[in-house]
Each structure stands twice: as structure tokens, then as C-alpha cells.
Amino acid sequence: MPQIAKGFVRFVDRMNYGVGRMAMYLLFVLMGILMWSTISKAAFTPSLWTLEMAQFVMVAYFVLGGPYAMQMGSHVRMDLFYAKQSPVGRAWWDAFTVLALIVYLGVMLWGAIDSTMYSLQYNERSPTAWRPYLWPIKVILCVGFFLMLLQALAALIRDVATIRGETI
Numbered sequence: 001m002p003q004i005a006k007g008f009v010r011f012v013d014r015m016n017y018g019v020g021r022m023a024m025y026l027l028f029v030l031m032g033i034l035m036w037s038t039i040s041k042a043a044f045t046p047s048l049w050t051l052e053m054a055q056f057v058m059v060a061y062f063v064l065g066g067p068y069a070m071q072m073g074s075h076v077r078m079d080l081f082y083a084k085q086s087p088v089g090r091a092w093w094d095a096f097t098v099l100a101l102i103v104y105l106g107v108m109l110w111g112a113i114d115s116t117m118y119s120l121q122y123n124e125r126s127p128t129a130w131r132p133y134l135w136p137i138k139v140i141l142c143v144g145f146f147l148m149l150l151q152a153l154a155a156l157i158r159d160v161a162t163i164r165g166e167t168i
Helices: 003-024 026-043 050-072 087-121 135-163
Strands: none
Touching: 003 026, 003 050, 003 135, 026 050, 050 135, 087 135
């Protein structure tokens, strides 16, 4: 494999490892929000912002942690024939499926960027009582899809290297 490909894979892995490790702490933020929601409902007037903020934090946790999960091999696999394959056979299957993932992520990223641009242009707000701006979570979605696309490209490069009998 060319040195630039190896460097790209190492850079993407390092970046998504760091982002994923930071995204893990969003669960504590989510727990704090939900705890405040419970306390405010029991003790005094319920807060308007807790449900929607919990949803935003969960989306950020999910999309920013996805590339890390892919890197660690934590996603669920249909293991009917996969486990019986040789490492090269598994790399062929992985390369095929990651190509489909790259197409899917490209479409998702395109739609997310378009939606984010609309949200920024028109100062889009949620139709709830709290009415937060929606562009911050849409920007996070764009970043998460982009990071997942980079991780998918790194996985494809790693699979091609395995097929060629090399390691990265």
C-alpha cells in the first residue's frame, strides 16, 4: 500500500478514536439531563428543555460514536458464513459491504449538508414550546456522517491491503 494510504488510515483511526472516547462522556451529560428532568417534575415546575436536549445529546452520542464503534469492530454482523471465511475472504465481504456503506453515507451527508444550509439560512427552530435552533444538531450530524465516511474509507483501504496480503 502507498505510504499516503497508510498515513490516511492512521490519521482517521487516531482522530475517530479521540472523538469516540470524548463522545462516551455524552452519556453522563444525558444522565444529568434526565435526572434534572425527573427532579424538576417531582419537586417543582417541569423544565421545557429537558426532553429535546436529551434527544439532541443522544443524537450527538450516536453519530459521533459510530465511527469509533466501526473502528473497534463493535457493530453487529450477520455471522452465517462470515466466520468460516479466511481473512482474505472476510476482507472481500467487508470491502463489498463498505462500498455500499460509502454510497449510503455519501447520500446521507449530502442530505444533511442541504438540511443544515436550509436551517442556517432560515434560522430554523423546533416547533416545540422550547423552540431551540436546529442548526447546531444538524452541524453535529454533518460532522458525524463525515467522520463515519472517513472511517469507512479507512476500512476499505485496510480491506484492500488484506486482500493484497499486506497489513496496515
